[in-house]
Amino acid sequence: MSEDLLIKNGLIVTGNERGAIYGKGHVSVSNGMITSIGPGGPSMKADTVIDASGCVVIPGLITAHTHLYGILLRGASLNVDPPTDFAQVLQRVWWPLDEALTVDDAYASALSASADMLLNGSTLYADTYSGPNSIEGSLDAIARGTREVGIRGIVAFEMTERHSQQEGERGFQEGLRFIKSLKKNDLVSGMMSIHASFTVGDEIVAKTVNEAKKLNVPITVHTSEGLVDLYHNLERSGERTVERLSRLGVLGPRTVLAHCVHVNDHEMDLIAESKTSVAHNPMSNMLNAVGVSPVPSMLKRGITVGLGNDGWIYDPFENMRCALTVHRLASGNPSAIGPEQIFRMATLDGARCYGMDSRIGSLEEGKSADIVILDGSRVPTPLTKDSVIGHLLNTFGGSDVRDVFVGGIHSVENSRLKLTSQSNVAKISRESARSLWSRLNK
Numbered sequence: 001m002s003e004d005l006l007i008k009n010g011l012i013v014t015g016n017e018r019g020a021i022y023g024k025g026h027v028s029v030s031n032g033m034i035t036s037i038g039p040g041g042p043s044m045k046a047d048t049v050i051d052a053s054g055c056v057v058i059p060g061l062i063t064a065h066t067h068l069y070g071i072l073l074r075g076a077s078l079n080v081d082p083p084t085d086f087a088q089v090l091q092r093v094w095w096p097l098d099e100a101l102t103v104d105d106a107y108a109s110a111l112s113a114s115a116d117m118l119l120n121g122s123t124l125y126a127d128t129y130s131g132p133n134s135i136e137g138s139l140d141a142i143a144r145g146t147r148e149v150g151i152r153g154i155v156a157f158e159m160t161e162r163h164s165q166q167e168g169e170r171g172f173q174e175g176l177r178f179i180k181s182l183k184k185n186d187l188v189s190g191m192m193s194i195h196a197s198f199t200v201g202d203e204i205v206a207k208t209v210n211e212a213k214k215l216n217v218p219i220t221v222h223t224s225e226g227l228v229d230l231y232h233n234l235e236r237s238g239e240r241t242v243e244r245l246s247r248l249g250v251l252g253p254r255t256v257l258a259h260c261v262h263v264n265d266h267e268m269d270l271i272a273e274s275k276t277s278v279a280h281n282p283m284s285n286m287l288n289a290v291g292v293s294p295v296p297s298m299l300k301r302g303i304t305v306g307l308g309n310d311g312w313i314y315d316p317f318e319n320m321r322c323a324l325t326v327h328r329l330a331s332g333n334p335s336a337i338g339p340e341q342i343f344r345m346a347t348l349d350g351a352r353c354y355g356m357d358s359r360i361g362s363l364e365e366g367k368s369a370d371i372v373i374l375d376g377s378r379v380p381t382p383l384t385k386d387s388v389i390g391h392l393l394n395t396f397g398g399s400d401v402r403d404v405f406v407g408g409i410h411s412v413e414n415s416r417l418k419l420t421s422q423s424n425v426a427k428i429s430r431e432s433a434r435s436l437w438s439r440l441n442k
């Protein structure tokens with residue numbers, strides 16, 4: 001029997017529960033699934049054979065929280081007074097941005113952000129789109145851009161009642177409509193998304209939880225990213241943010257709380273007891289000066305933590321490196337968190353956040369062939385089974401990504417997009433951003 005694909009002679013980091021690593025190993029793929037993985041070279045034939053000598057083969061990295069439309073803000077010079085706290089970051093930057101977005105912008109940003117993530121080694125993102133003036137059809141546009149690039153996406157409309165209850169209802173309906181329109185075995189799946197506890201009333205939260213359960217899809221909500229969320233909840237209901245979410249039935253194994261910067265021990269206990277997951281976004285937290293999420297305490301409680309970028313810096317290696325260092329700085333403990341823990345957050349635990357760990361997140365027989373091959377030629381010290389995890393956190397970056405496979409489809413080859421024109425993606429994205437910036441600075 002002939003396999004579709006054989007990757008041989010690579011240093012294979014499986015990312016499985018045991019952390020198995022094979023020097024000069026192989027991965028074979030048939031019908032998009034991994035059929036064999038292990039040390040040495042098998043005797044089977046394959047339609048495509050890739051010699052990964054000198055390369056590291058890892059599972060596709062997982063971006064557990066992002067905003068694709070954030071890419072359109074890269075380098076923008078906005079005529080706003082510099083924000084001095086997180087509430088002002090939202091009011092002066094993010095909310096004017098999302099109000100100016102069109103469905104075409106949603107498509108353009110999905111193309112370019114998907115391309116950026118895939119080229120840097122991420123094979124799945126979980127996105128929430130916010131656009132109060134571009135609600136209907138936005139998720140179809142995002143799904144189209146995602147499929148054209150060939151990355152996996154979990155797509156959601158970020159529901160908010162920031163302007164009105166009607167706005168919340170329209171966002172809710174867009175999410176529902178989109179999820180119901182999806183077919184099985186698509187690169188794109190759906191989830192329900194609530195912007196944040198402080199921008200929604202009890203009624204729509206309960207309704208969203210109910211529908212997400214019925215549809216058996218994940219639900220995500222920004223949680224105490226900044227103090228504004230915590231203070232708002234304390235003032236309005238006398239509860240901390242996670243306490244309110246718990247009372248409203250939001251917590252549970254299909255829920256991913258983004259950020260969780262300002263959470264105390266009781267809130268972390270609630271998260272752990274309910275088997276809720278957390279998407280950690282350290283670079284974004286630093287950018288917005290919101291604080292440091294107590295991730296080491298979450299890990300001690302057994303909370304599943306994935307790694308996200310929150311719409312800024314899509315290279316997962318940069319986010320991994322930041323996650324490794326920020327908790328050491330914050331705690332004054334150079335052993336606060338280790339490279340194995342961070343790599344796991346970016347792979348298997350990222351998949352676990354969204355209930356996808358039986359299908360992706362590690363290189364194992366029977367799992368989908370979401371595979372990244374890293375060029376090891378610029379590694380300055382020995383690249384061995386013992387050193388490779390250290391190199392993944394200390395040496396490698398997105399620019400070392402040579403090949404990417406998603407479900408066995410070769411979507412990046414020699415560091416270039418294979419399924420669509422990279423120059424066309426850049427052109428569409430730049431045109432969209434140029435127009436968006438001029439609207440923002442009017």
Ligand SMILES: [Zn+2]
Binds near residue numbers: 065066067222258
């Ligand atoms: Zn976010």
